Amino acid sequence: MADWKIAGRMARIDPFYVMDLLARAKDLQARGRTVIHMEVGEPDFATAPLIVAAGKKALDAGYTGYTPATGIPELRRAISAHYKRRFGIEVPVERIIVTPGSSGALQLVLSVLIDPGTEVLMTDPGYPCNKNFVELVSGVPVCVPVNADTNYQFTADLIERWWREKTAAVMVASPSNPTGTLVEKTEMSRIYDTVKSRGGALIVDEIYQGLVYGRDPWSALELGDDLFVINSFSKYFGMTGWRLGWVVAPEPFVESMDILAQNIFLSCPSMSQYAALEAFNPSCLEVLEQRRMEFRRRRDFLLPALEDIGFGFPAIPEGAFYLYADSSKLTSDSFSFAYQLLEDQGVAVTPGRDFGTNNPQHHIRFAYTNSIDNMAEAVGRIKAFLDRQQQPSELK
Numbered sequence: 001m002a003d004w005k006i007a008g009r010m011a012r013i014d015p016f017y018v019m020d021l022l023a024r025a026k027d028l029q030a031r032g033r034t035v036i037h038m039e040v041g042e043p044d045f046a047t048a049p050l051i052v053a054a055g056k057k058a059l060d061a062g063y064t065g066y067t068p069a070t071g072i073p074e075l076r077r078a079i080s081a082h083y084k085r086r087f088g089i090e091v092p093v094e095r096i097i098v099t100p101g102s103s104g105a106l107q108l109v110l111s112v113l114i115d116p117g118t119e120v121l122m123t124d125p126g127y128p129c130n131k132n133f134v135e136l137v138s139g140v141p142v143c144v145p146v147n148a149d150t151n152y153q154f155t156a157d158l159i160e161r162w163w164r165e166k167t168a169a170v171m172v173a174s175p176s177n178p179t180g181t182l183v184e185k186t187e188m189s190r191i192y193d194t195v196k197s198r199g200g201a202l203i204v205d206e207i208y209q210g211l212v213y214g215r216d217p218w219s220a221l222e223l224g225d226d227l228f229v230i231n232s233f234s235k236y237f238g239m240t241g242w243r244l245g246w247v248v249a250p251e252p253f254v255e256s257m258d259i260l261a262q263n264i265f266l267s268c269p270s271m272s273q274y275a276a277l278e279a280f281n282p283s284c285l286e287v288l289e290q291r292r293m294e295f296r297r298r299r300d301f302l303l304p305a306l307e308d309i310g311f312g313f314p315a316i317p318e319g320a321f322y323l324y325a326d327s328s329k330l331t332s333d334s335f336s337f338a339y340q341l342l343e344d345q346g347v348a349v350t351p352g353r354d355f356g357t358n359n360p361q362h363h364i365r366f367a368y369t370n371s372i373d374n375m376a377e378a379v380g381r382i383k384a385f386l387d388r389q390q391q392p393s394e395l396k
């Protein structure tokens, strides 16, 4: 065996703990148990038929090769038109770079921004991959604990408090994963001004932007040109497996990002790009809006149902498809709770541990990416699990 050594950074890159739980859930299913999945962060709907048909048509037409690294011009134009139509914002096509999912966008942005040793502020709880992307470019992730008092989000004051000499960028996601909470537009504007005045870069992840309930969606691009805005075809557009997203970058960064995209991705999947053109077709948007309303119905069902059995929601989740429940009245160890719940009742949820170190033992993420009937069954099973735990041990 050669004397191979795995790079030191790998010791700082955490696994997704929920993947083990998912593997166990699949194992139980293979043995004939029914498992209700509420751990998965992707829509349970298949990609809309019009998009699928466009993908097939693209394959038949021979669109199977590389495309320009920044995406096919038609798609960049369609994204620009989408901003104009939906939000009334003019976004020059040249500033739009199509990427392999928003994951690709995050890697591009951090690679062009972060020098080794410089720091990136992000929320805890937050999307777990962000800190690993920062590690990949030898930056230093600084995870700032956020709680219900700020809607589990950054505020300009928090950023002021955590800003240090080496801080180079701030990452915000609205709506957020895992909490589904939003940053108010006025606060985002204060955040934008604060980061700008400190000479840093603001990165706003709008991957769940289309999935907002009871509010008009808006984009941080309305605030100005000096920020990076990331989006994706994965969630609202229901195309997780097609691996397609985009970033709107400030003009001075576009050339570097193009060069980097040429090197690390060459191109996004061409079939997916042609398929995504169809996503902005009004008939397709109608289907996506119906799906959004279905997510809203699910949230409106699940939140009170979980409250009834003892979970708490100190901040209102107004977007994405997640509820980040305070489970402190029910358990002091949400990690074991999630495993026992799976073994005992066949309900799969994600323990807080996957989203950071800020009180994870008291939180559980529920993804409402399942039907109301299945979720009603899941809530009944969780109640049975809790009732059993309260019984004297000889009756269990």
Ligand SMILES: Cc1ncc(COP(=O)(O)O)c(C=O)c1O
Pocket: 041, 100, 101, 102, 103, 104, 127, 173, 176, 177, 205, 207, 231, 232, 233, 234, 240, 244, 245
């Ligand atoms: C907040 C957030 N950002 C980015 C991603 C990456 O998604 P994708 O690469 O599929 O666009 C996810 C996926 O769950 C997410 O929750």
